[in-house]
Amino acid sequence: MLEVKNVSLGYGATIVVQxxxxxxxxxxxxxxxxxxxxxxxxxxxxxxxxxxxxxxQIGLQGQVVAAVAQSVAPQLRDIGMVFQDHALFPHLxxxxxxxxxxHGRSKTERVARVQEMLALVGLEGMGQRWPHxxxxxxxxxVALARALAPQPSxxxxxxxxxxxxxxxxxxxxxEVRAILKRAKATALMVTHDQxxxxxxxxxxxxxxxxxxxxxxxxxxxxxxxxxxxxxxFVGEGALVQAQATAGGQWQTALxxxxxxxxxxxxxxxxxxxxxxxxxxxxxxxxxAKVLERTFRGSHFVFELExxxxxxxxAKASLNALYSSCQEVKLRLAPGL
Numbered sequence: 224m225l226e227v228k229n230v231s232l233g234y235g236a237t238i239v240v241q242x243x244x245x246x247x248x249x250x251x252x253x254x255x256x257x258x259x260x261x262x263x264x265x266x267x268x269x270x271x272x273x274x275x276x277x278x279x280q281i282g283l284q285g286q287v288v289a290a291v292a293q294s295v296a297p298q299l300r301d302i303g304m305v306f307q308d309h310a311l312f313p314h315l316x317x318x319x320x321x322x323x324x325x326h327g328r329s330k331t332e333r334v335a336r337v338q339e340m341l342a343l344v345g346l347e348g349m350g351q352r353w354p355h356x357x358x359x360x361x362x363x364x365v366a367l368a369r370a371l372a373p374q375p376s377x378x379x380x381x382x383x384x385x386x387x388x389x390x391x392x393x394x395x396x397x398e399v400r401a402i403l404k405r406a407k408a409t410a411l412m413v414t415h416d417q418x419x420x421x422x423x424x425x426x427x428x429x430x431x432x433x434x435x436x437x438x439x440x441x442x443x444x445x446x447x448x449x450x451x452x453x454x455x456f457v458g459e460g461a462l463v464q465a466q467a468t469a470g471g472q473w474q475t476a477l478x479x480x481x482x483x484x485x486x487x488x489x490x491x492x493x494x495x496x497x498x499x500x501x502x503x504x505x506x507x508x509x510x511a512k513v514l515e516r517t518f519r520g521s522h523f524v525f526e527l528e529x530x531x532x533x534x535x536x537a538k539a540s541l542n543a544l545y546s547s548c549q550e551v552k553l554r555l556a557p558g559l
Contacts, residue, residue, distance in 0.1 A: 257430035272297030318350030
């Protein structure tokens with residue numbers, strides 16, 4: 224449905240996006256994840272037709288819609304948009320907002336499509352309400368219904384949950400994912416919130432410094448980060464020193480990791496990523512000092528410093544009431 228090939232974008236002499244390639248299949252939900260200024264919104268705007276490409280090309284449904292010497296107008300790309308602030312028309316009720324883009328259809332067809340969209344997003348019977356009378360989550364669903372009503376080939380969402388309370392974002396993201404799947408829509412979202420990305424997307428692309436560092440499932444991005452930037456941006460954890468052993472394992476300060484690369488040069492120094500769930504507090508093991516303890520509701524996360532100065536994180540139960548500067552023992556979690 225969507226194919227981005229070696230695309231570069233910029234403003235004036237400044238290159239914002241460099242050599243990005245990615246694709247979305249029909250019915251798939253993708254997400255571009257990254258910090259502010261990494262180029263993700265610029266890439267989204269280029270796919271929508273609002274920014275010209277400097278190099279490469281963008282294809283929709285097998286047709287090139289953007290290249291260096293070619294650009295299909297935004298209104299001809301069959302793309303729907305959901306914006307950060309929802310952009311609902313305050314002078315139109317919910318039903319009229321949803322039906323706004325249904326030009327060329329009879330009144331009967333428009334009414335039927337609006338009712339279908341209201342049912343799809345769980346707002347049956349609310350077509351006569353005004354946008355200001357809705358909650359933030361309801362406004363988000365109206366904006367989604369309006370974008371889906373004309374049945375676009377591709378739906379683009381630019382930070383769609385940024386105006387919602389932090390506590391609501393993940394649950395609303397799951398709701399929106401269910402709506403998109405019921406509609407069999409193909410969608411690409413931009414966000415800086417990894418919880419939103421993981422709740423929404425089939426595939427996640429992590430961007431940094433204008434480049435797409437990795438494109439894969441949430442599990443792949445979290446468990447097998449392709450670069451240091453991905454490892455540090457997605458989830459928590461620390462990079463610790465290790466040495467490759469003759470048996471193809473990694474020797475760390477906490478012990479041997481069994482998942483080493485068997486062909487890596489013997490005794491070569493590397494860094495390995497340890498997530499908090501990879502490190503356990505134990506009765507015996509490597510000595511470490513507690514730097515900070517953070518309460519996460521169902522568990523604690525400890526920031527710790529080993530005797531050689533390396534810092535890492537450990538997940539622990541609520542019974543682990545160690546405080547700052549206390550000495551503890553650490554080991555690797557079973558199965559690593």
